[in-house]
Amino acid sequence: MRSRIDLNVLRVFVTVAEKGSFVGGARALNIPASNVSRQISQLEERLGMRLIQRSTRQMKLTEAGQMFFDSMRPLLDSVNETEARLSHAQTEPEGLLRVCLPNGVGPVIFGNLLADFALRYPRIELHCTTSLQGAEALWDDCDVVIDISRGTRASSDVIARPLASLPCHIVAAPTLLQKYARPTHTEQLLALPCITTVSALQGQAWQFITTGKGFRHINVLSPFRVDSGEMAMQAALKGIGFAILSAQACEPYIRNGQLEVIELELAPAPLEIALLYQERSFLPARSRAFIDFLQEAVRNQREK
Structure with a gap:
């Protein structure tokens, strides 16, 4: 089985044939003329046929060389066009x-x-x-x-x-705090109704920052689970449970008294x-x- 032909060697052959000389091909490819001559000889040896007839005055494609050139030039043109398009796609946002x-x-x-x-x-x-x-x-x-x-x-x-990193608050409606004592420690959340997620955030919405920059998970009670921050907000406003929400989203409701911030010994992990x-x-x-x-x-x- 014959070995595969290097695409670069094909480029050398096609360029030499187009320029009409080894020197012209070497100049166009910016490589030494000796390299061009050696690669053409290796290509002919691999194919087992003479592609270029050389003389001291000129070079000329043989019949096989002309046939090979006619077949390879469209192939290389297609390869060059594809390379240009791929390069363009890498640099032009479109x-x-x-x-x-x-x-x-x-x-x-x-x-x-x-x-x-x-x-x-x-x-x-x-x-x-x-x-x-x-x-x-x-x-x-x-x-x-x-x-x-x-x-x-x-x-x-x-x-x-x-x-971005969005800080969060633990919040509760005043009506909820009338039913349950205000917690001051994360462990107390285990006995309180909390609003959590179904699948968002891998279902682990209740995480707190520890002193070592790690995170502590609290498996809170979840009578109300949602996959929407807005639904969690509305449920918190109705007093369904304690909620962990982004500070930016719940700030207006904290200002008008509809929600109260619950301060614990650990801060809730940000979004x-x-x-x-x-x-x-x-x-x-x-x-x-x-x-x-x-x-x-x-x-x-x-x-x-």
Whole structure:
């Protein structure tokens, strides 16, 4: 069985044939003429036929050489065109970009930023969906996922780029505090009704920061489980149970007295927002542009 022909050797042959000389081919390829001559000889030896008739005055393609050239030039043109298109795709933000946002809070926090991104990159076709799947959405035709987690992030094969950290409060409605004594320690939560999640945040919404920067999990009672921060908020306002909510979301209700902050010996773990994606070495330009845009936008908002 004959060995495979190196694509670079084919480029050398086609370039020499186009330039009409070994010297011209070497100059076009920016390699020594001796290398060109050696590679052509190796190609002829591999094929078992003479491709170029050499003389002291000129070189000329043999009949086999002309046939080989006519077959190889379209192939190399196609390869060169494909390489150029791939290179262009890596540097020019364009094409389809599929983004997944978390339900509820995702559109509220990122809706305007996604619209700004679309205006800045009109050649990118942006498809946005909402889901609480997190990293799982990457395996379901999504390129980048905006994910929210709390405490220890579940191990995953995907890449996570931190985007923002949202502080949280433990809150309760005054009507609930009329029924139950105000807790001062995390262990007391075990005997109190709490609002938790069904599957979001891996079902471990009640995590607290320890002194060693670790996290403590509290398996609270959950008579009311939701997959929406807004539903948790409404349930907390009705006095259904204690809730752990982002400080930003519940601040208006704390100010008007509808919710009260519960101070415990440990602070609740913040919500961590991250950008998840699968590739690093060959990340498409459109994905890279989206990640860089969001990180810059969030950083600018923090600095204001």
